[in-house]
Amino acid sequence: MSNEIVLEICAGSVTSCLAAQEGGAHRVEFCDNLLEGGTTPSYGALAAARDRLWIGLNAIIRPRGGDFLYSEVEFEVMERDVLMCRKIGVDGIVIGLLNSNGSIDIPRTKRLVELAGTMPVTFHRAFDVAADPQQALEDIITTGCTRLLSSGQAATAMEGAALLKQLQQQAGERLIVMPGAGVRGHNIAELVQHTGCREFHSSGRAPFPSAMTYRNPNVKMGAPGQDEYSIVETDAALVRELLANAQAGL
Numbered sequence: 001m002s003n004e005i006v007l008e009i010c011a012g013s014v015t016s017c018l019a020a021q022e023g024g025a026h027r028v029e030f031c032d033n034l035l036e037g038g039t040t041p042s043y044g045a046l047a048a049a050r051d052r053l054w055i056g057l058n059a060i061i062r063p064r065g066g067d068f069l070y071s072e073v074e075f076e077v078m079e080r081d082v083l084m085c086r087k088i089g090v091d092g093i094v095i096g097l098l099n100s101n102g103s104i105d106i107p108r109t110k111r112l113v114e115l116a117g118t119m120p121v122t123f124h125r126a127f128d129v130a131a132d133p134q135q136a137l138e139d140i141i142t143t144g145c146t147r148l149l150s151s152g153q154a155a156t157a158m159e160g161a162a163l164l165k166q167l168q169q170q171a172g173e174r175l176i177v178m179p180g181a182g183v184r185g186h187n188i189a190e191l192v193q194h195t196g197c198r199e200f201h202s203s204g205r206a207p208f209p210s211a212m213t214y215r216n217p218n219v220k221m222g223a224p225g226q227d228e229y230s231i232v233e234t235d236a237a238l239v240r241e242l243l244a245n246a247q248a249g250l
Contacts, residue, residue, distance in 0.1 A: 005192070005246040006199040008058070008178065009234055010038070016205070016234035017049045017057070023204065023239025027056030029094055029122075029149075034203070035223075036065030037125075040081050046088050058092040058122065059085050061112065068098040068126035075108060082115040092119050094149070096126025103131060104139035113144040122147040125180065128154075137167055140175065147176040149201055156182030161194040168196050185241040189249030200246060204238035207231065 008027045009020035012034040020028045030049055031038030038060045041049075049057055063070070063077040070078065078095070085093055095112050097105035104127075113121050123145040130136035133153055140148060150167065152160020157179035168177040179191055180201030188200060210229040222228050 003250050007243050008201045010203045011234055014048050019234040019236045021055050023236035024243050025239050029058045031060045050088050056091045058094050059090045060094040068096050082112055094122040094124050096124040098126055104136050106139055109143040120146045124149045149178050149180045151181035158187050164195040185245050188242055188246045192246055192249030202242055204234045205232050206235040
């Protein structure tokens with residue numbers, strides 16, 4: 001197994017994509033609406049990121065938040081978004097589809113893999129709410145996906161480390177298992193040691209103050225309790241810390 005650590009940063013904006021690149025990340029997973037677990041970014045956002053990034057650019061294909069059981073219309077949106085990503089020149093896509101019984105939706109997953117063409121496909125954390133993780137892994141491999149993003153079916157990758165190690169061993173050379181969820185600078189070295197994985201997924205995010213000088217205290221546009229004058233973006237310094245600490249764990 002390679003001793004090189006590959007760090008993927010979940011980026012919620014073009015600004016965060018650029019910060020991930022500055023910090024030394026190998027790849028970004030570009031998502032909109034991170035508070036809902038990530039949905040597909042707009043054409044404009046993806047095109048702007050593609051023009052500016054020399055590192056890998058993966059895009060999540062997810063039409064809405066919530067569960068991973070999609071209607072026919074939602075699946076059509078996903079198909080069209082995969083084709084959009086091919087047109088823009090995105091490097092890879094990230095998908096996750098389940099049946100109502102918690103099994104992997106194999107036919108639809110295969111269809112999106114086919115539409116992706118030469119773009120590698122990651123199956124995302126929909127896996128973490130699948131009914132049978134070992135069978136789900138085998139099903140994902142049969143669809144042609146080349147990577148699995150998972151917390152080990154736990155709230156955080158650290159809590160799911162034992163299952164992540166089992167999945168990595170089960171997959172062998174057939175698929176890359178990439179821990180994600182709660183991966184931080186203070187625990188990534190331990191995750192490297194406990195899971196045997198070499199690719200990791202984190203956001204490296206921190207709040208940055210708004211540049212607005214006038215602020216109306218009587219009007220709120222976002223969710224209750226949300227500070228609208230604090231913008232959360234990927235921090236290049238946190239990305240550098242993640243990489244350094246991960247390498248130290250080898």
